[in-house]
Amino acid sequence: MSVEELLVSAPGKAILHGEHAVVHGKVALAVSLNLRTYLRLKATTTGKVSINLPNIDTFVCWDLSELQPLTQYFRGKRDEIQRVDGELVRILRKFVGATNENLDSCDMAILAFLYIYFLLFASSELPSLTVSVWSELPTGAGLGSSAAYSVCLAAALLCLSRVIPTPLKECDHTARWCQEDLELINSWAFQGETIVHGNPSGVDNAVGTWGGMLRFLAGKIIPLNRVPLLRILLTNTKVPRSTKVLVARLKDKMNKFPSIMTPVLDSVNAISCQCEKVLSEMTSQPITGEHYNILEELIDINQHHLNVMGVGHPTLDMLCRVTLAKGLHSKLTGAGGGGCAITLLRPETHSMVVQNMVQDLKDCGFDCWETSIGGPGVQQHSPLTVKQEIMEILNQY
Template sequence: MDTKEHSETLKLHTESWWSKEELELINSWAFQGERVIHGTPSGVDNAVGTWGGILRYHAGTITPLSRVPVLRILLTNTKVPRSTKSLVAGVRDKIKKFPSVMHPVLESISAVSVTCELTLEEIASDPMPEHYAVLEELIDINQHHLQVLGVGHASLDTLCRTTLAHGLHSKLTGAGGGGCGITLLRPDADCSVVQNVIQELKDCGYDCWETSIGVPGVCLHSASSLTEEVAQALNSN
């Protein structure tokens, strides 16, 4: 199945699982949970978790991208706790203190997002190896930007160094200051390399999973469809 067909399938599956009203209700409750955790969240996390796909967030407006590829990633939890409220406040203070320095950084971050969106559209239409090279460069640039904003952390530096030693590119996700990071995996990424990276990250004390982004949002699974590992985890809770 090519990327375009896959995207259409995801849309059909999401629509068949839930009604629009049910999705809006799930999203609204998820947003309230975000408010408890983050204070004044953007609404992006709960929205993408509900509807899936990839979203654009600009000037307070959330817009789903119409054509998106499914990307393989590693999701790594550094297990370093952080306060989103404190990190956001720190960025706000830095912008207030150094406006002439920080505003160009924010503009550059926006340009990275626009370039990334265009690249994702190209991948959805006709994926080529050079597209993934562009995404990898953008990941590196964005990670440096975020460090300038003051939301980096030594644990995230370790993540980036560990994966880059294997030719993989990583960046923080979420608020930064620890927390989680993502690593892009090309479609042809060697399985043995991926497994070695996962093991090295676990040796650092991190949790690491291979997963995908650009996939459906909230799903309803029957008990019979769960893997034994997932069923055991749910039963243990």
């Protein structure tokens, strides 16, 4: 497959169990969502660099002559990717006119692209190219949309610079990189995430890179080799929330009621470990209804704990009531205080039940997606394997 044109994708992420408790040294399980971000990179001879992000109404184009003067600051820096260079970011911010302290999603996406682009190419000839991105993930919903973008950027630009090979062979539909190349993609994607979020945990970009499920404990991220593909309904309540405020709320409760809250967090830790055990069983033996019964009970218990921790919200309570009326079990995922929730769909759940439930949730003002968790991480595609509507969008640019 030619390196002059690349099509890659990476998944979003959800927290299955352990959100907030992970801040206090407990286990969290993060899973990939089969809602993906797609990136098409095309090398050109126009003498221009273009980036097109229609999801956030961002379309930027520079002449190479505009970019060339910036290469002096990035030469020789390519091997220094363990941490983002704040001075280089300030130079880029000045270049794109992002002088406000609080950057919007457009500015951050552009800065992440330019930072990786210059680190990889400043010591050689700057390539003329067009990057177009389309995502199935809503932005700002805690579903790893920025990490999926950073992972796609890293994979495509590393291939274009020939630091890593393109894995897709002539007869392949999709292909993944080897472990060594994935580790490199992840480390570069973390740079993009750092520019967007300042101090990310690394979980989101790791899920986008490896997919499946990851165990996160005390800063250590361990990809789990085999996990079952589970159907879920993902619902966005569209209630805005502040992760910082919600984290502080739990900390206050911990300080005020340590003898009460410590056992709650210990219980959440046990839920994560029990869930991991059940999912492991589901990959090594025939899946039974009892496996799903346990997963549903764990979802219910964790959701109650999250309410006790002070990170619930009336809209999430409403969502849980709506889905339970159809015999299905839900919990918030991520920061809480609104935001998103996941609902486990058993294999025997009839499509009409799901359709009726989705309509009930939409009547509450929510957005819904039927999808799955546990799918593959970053991969390269043949255009024939990508949904037609997404390819039509990417091909516009």
